């Protein structure tokens with residue numbers, strides 16, 4: 360995160376320091392959550408506190424009250440204010456480097472469409488490559504297929520180890536893939552690198568990988584940080600990628616859906632366009648993204664209230680991230696001890712999410728088993744947690760094939776994790792295996 364700390368909301372909004380949040384305020388902020396569910400999957404859809412939902416509704420009503428005035432006088436300055444807050448949060452040089460879009464999927468489409476045009480305009484040649492992590496998010500992989508493969512590009516997938524023991528294992532595999540990719544004279548035009556992979560979930564040492572790409576002459580680097588903002592520090596200038604996206608609705612308390620796309624200022628950046636063309640076409644990506652036709656822009660406008668909300672917590676956003684990380688690691692350790700398993704990654708490679716090995720006797724033998732077990736935990740034990748299937752490596756004895764991806768956000772309590780612990784223990788004690796779910 361930037362050194363000019365945006366978590367000091369008073370400095371950015373000119374308002375007095377917000378009132379510290381109490382345990383009962385916190386419960387009220389999330390009282391709309393289904394109270395019967397132990398929700399330990401903030402990773403998929405994030406969460407939105409009541410204060411922010413109210414702020415969003417205020418924007419919606421302002422628009423409905425006098426749409427023309429809102430359109431001509433309120434919308435653009437409000438989006439600009441949100442962009443400025445993001446600029447500070449991610450330490451971008453200029454506000455024009457920050458656009459707000461719907462989600463990380465849209466941001467990927469913008470970057471990949473831009474790369475497609477380089478193939479069409481013959482700046483890139485058929486067979487030039489895009490490099491992507493094997494664990495890239497499914498929709499982003501499909502986007503690479505849709506935009507790069509169809510334009511004649513070659514796709515290189517970097518295989519990463521899991522479970523992973525250290526950052527250096529990732530750096531090593533990435534370096535190997537880069538060298539191999541270039542070995543037959545191929546030019547690597549684009550690298551798509553996750554900041555925090557989705558499944559399995561691991562923090563990737565993006566700064567090192569970006570430097571490696573630069574040293575090897577990769578033309579463009581896009582960081583998919585969908586899970587990053589509010590989860591790990593982002594310093595766009597320091598990371599040094601050309602493009603960086605993160606969802607605001609996952610870990611930054613915005614309502615669905617909003618994401619930022621950072622595009623480093625360059626000669627090429629004027630050729631970046633939103634895939635939805637409006638009358639703002641040609642006015643720069645930030646302006647194009649700020650009007651993609653009549654719709655609800657309110658999720659993008661609540662950043663000032665989000666900053667006030669996070670500043671009610673000790674240490675602001677940094678404090679939230681620190682405590683979430685500490686708690687998720689503590690809970691992950693508690694679970695592996697109870698289940699006699701192991702973590703999928705060392706604590707320093709977990710943000711507010713952790714991969715927790717599940718007992719092998721549960722018989723998780725494919726992705727469908729993992730999905731069915733997740734459903735079983737939801738329906739029979741009221742726990743919401745995603746499960747990752749990991750194929751065993753030949754010769755492994757009693758391998759861990761299932762990992763629960765647990766998360767910690769401000770609304771979580773230790774009982775949420777105890778419920779997961781006890782549910783799995785009960786399944787083990789009663790001789791459950793995933794085979795029973797197909798019957």
Ligand SMILES: Cc1ncc(COP(=O)(O)O)c(C=O)c1O
Pocket residue numbers: 402403462463464465495496498499553555556557583584585586606616
């Ligand atoms: C790494 C990664 N990239 C992209 C996305 C897509 O996010 P969205 O569905 O908000 O576009 C996700 C969603 O979880 C993700 O984990």
